[in-house]
Amino acid sequence: MSDVVPRPGVVVVSGVASDSHTWNLVFLQLLLEELGYEVVNLGPCVPDDVLVEECERLAPVMVVLSSVNGHGHQDGARSVRRLRASQQLVGLPIAIGGKLGIHEKDNAAHVRKLLDAGFDAVFADGDERVVDFQRFVRALPGGAPGPAVDGGVPEPAVDGGVPR
């Protein structure tokens, strides 16, 4: 079925070095597949060396990092500097999101720090981040390839569906 859709290229989804959470990675993989991408999910606790190597090997159209354990602002900054240090990956769109520190109140500072370190976009936990992310992906050069199968773009995934 999905053969009908032209292959838009690969997106790498990955956890950062110290973070073992995976439900976030599974969720992001499904979300990106529904936008029409082929996703390579590197899994949790990915050391920077492995991340750089895999990205050079796969030549993805985008890298999406996720961290929720509270160390994301440190691990993410270190990882993106390593990615940007590779000639091949200098211009690659790279995003990160999740719970990036251990206090919500420091979010703004973490976002600034991560953007400075080399991310194109940072999605710190908040109400609209997944919708914003879908918008970010669609606005990339070339745009999102569009729904892969049967119009599977999900409803805007409001944080766990809690009615406000």
Add this chain to the structure above:
Amino acid sequence: MRPPLDFGAFVRRHGGGDGGPVVQPRMGFGRPAQMRAGLAATRRANATTVGTITLDSYTRVGEPDMAARALHEGAELNGYPIVTHDAAVTGAVLSGIVDDDFPVQIRHGSAMPRDIFTALTALSLNATEGGPISYCLPYGRTPLEESVRNWAECAERFAGLRERGIEPHLETFGGCMLGQLCPPGQLVALSALEALFFYQHGIRSLSVSYAQQTSFEQDCEALTALRRLCRALLPTDNWHVVVYAYMGLYPATDGGAYRLLGQAAELAAATGAERLIVKTVAESRRIPTIEENVAALEYAGAAAAATETMAGGAPADSETYQEALALIEAVLNLDGDVGRALLTAFRRGYLDIPYCLHPDNAGRARGYIADDGRLRWAERGALPLGRGGPGGDGGTGARRVTSAGLLADLSYVRRTFDTEPLKPGDTQGRLGAHQ
């Protein structure tokens, strides 16, 4: 120095009777002063408590230098870096707080825990948690075989504390795994099998975990099954049951968080569990403060004390029991050595954790939440359960997983508890008592 008390003996003396379970936080801070303040506050809390030092993620993945760097740069850690801080520093954190009335357990989540065990034994810290499966598959990319080797060696070294007159205690994390969407039969089986693994490697003071899932009734069955299976399997009496308040996507409102915690306390008390680990109102967002932890401990302690133990417990021959028994028998039939049996079982898919990305997990089994709130198998993969047998509707394979569908299943508990209307005189009263 006098040897510390056996953690298991303390919990079995104080928990599980009319007073309900001993309550315990999941607390860990990077800075020694804050860690000490947290332990002191746990001790002072108005409930029968034991203390916790939860270790940070850098220590868990074997990068103590990164923890040191973070501390140096003034960044905060998500737990206490016990390998990084000097033994003298940790000694000072514990001094005058930990004693025969207040034992402390170290909780981590590492598949390569050698340095952690070295730090513990140097400090005569004799209670921790783990498991060759449960501290590997949910916690990173260490190959399962390596984790089994590491945990066998570390359990044996830990057992060596007895030569110094100290009784070491180990708790299984197998009753939690990824926290959500794994049908309880497999959680019970893993928890019991890990306890047996620890026993084979010399540990004589044990506890077996089970994490609250989506259905109170099914959870009661699971805890009854866990007790029955451990009674039959473990060649010692020195073991107890520990219930974890829900380990998946947590309610976002304070009311929802307390209602869910209250139900965990009722579950523990009703099934006679000796210990309960709580969650706080901050769970859905960030690391909780000391005050939030104390409020959760006191709330849970009071809720449990107000619950009667179920006469006779849940039905002993439940489908959850049958399923756990089938899995345990299939695994133990593979090899007399539990570690080797577990490895073969995962290789063949006799054990298979839903949605686990680890390369050594078969990844063919899938759980879902049925209309009655029970966790059931949507796909059984190679699990030795047979189609249409206990545990559900046989697995149709027809459900396609989407991001929205996954999030809906993950949010089932959050949604239920955040939106449930308050019953008059219910949780509000208890909540109010602690405001």
